[in-house]
Amino acid sequence: MTDKxxxxxxxxxxxxxxxxxxxxxxxxxxxxxVARYGQVDFKTPAHGKSHGLPTNENGKTPKTEKSALAxxxxxxxxxxxxxxx
Numbered sequence: 001m002t003d004k005x006x007x008x009x010x011x012x013x014x015x016x017x018x019x020x021x022x023x024x025x026x027x028x029x030x031x032x033x034v035a036r037y038g039q040v041d042f043k044t045p046a047h048g049k050s051h052g053l054p055t056n057e058n059g060k061t062p063k064t065e066k067s068a069l070a071x072x073x074x075x076x077x078x079x080x081x082x083x084x085x
Contacts, residue, residue, distance in 0.1 A: 015039045021069065023076040035075045041068040051075070 015038035023035035041063065044053075048061025051074040061067050 015042050021072070023072040025076055025079060027079045035072050037068065037072065040072045040075065041065075044068045044071050047071065 016036055017038060019037040021037035023037075023040075025033040025035065044067050045060040045063050048067055048071055049055050049059060051071050053061045053067055053070055053074075055061050061071075
């Protein structure tokens with residue numbers, strides 16, 4: 001394994017490790033879902049716009065802790081929204 005492959009592998013592992021900033025989705029009669037902070041942080045630039053977060057001139061949400069936490073909260077609150085298909 002090359003050093004570059006090892007770095008990518010390490011980042012992928014870190015995205016899925018437990019973090020105190022993880023969010024949890026609890027819906028009766030369904031298994032608990034976890035919105036891992038590392039994964040949310042990774043996905044923020046591409047998916048922040050669809051959750052109403054501000055974007056830059058490239059249409060991406062800045063990758064900040066504040067944005068990642070806002071995206072996490074939006075994801076965790078999806079089951080509480082009305083008109084969810």
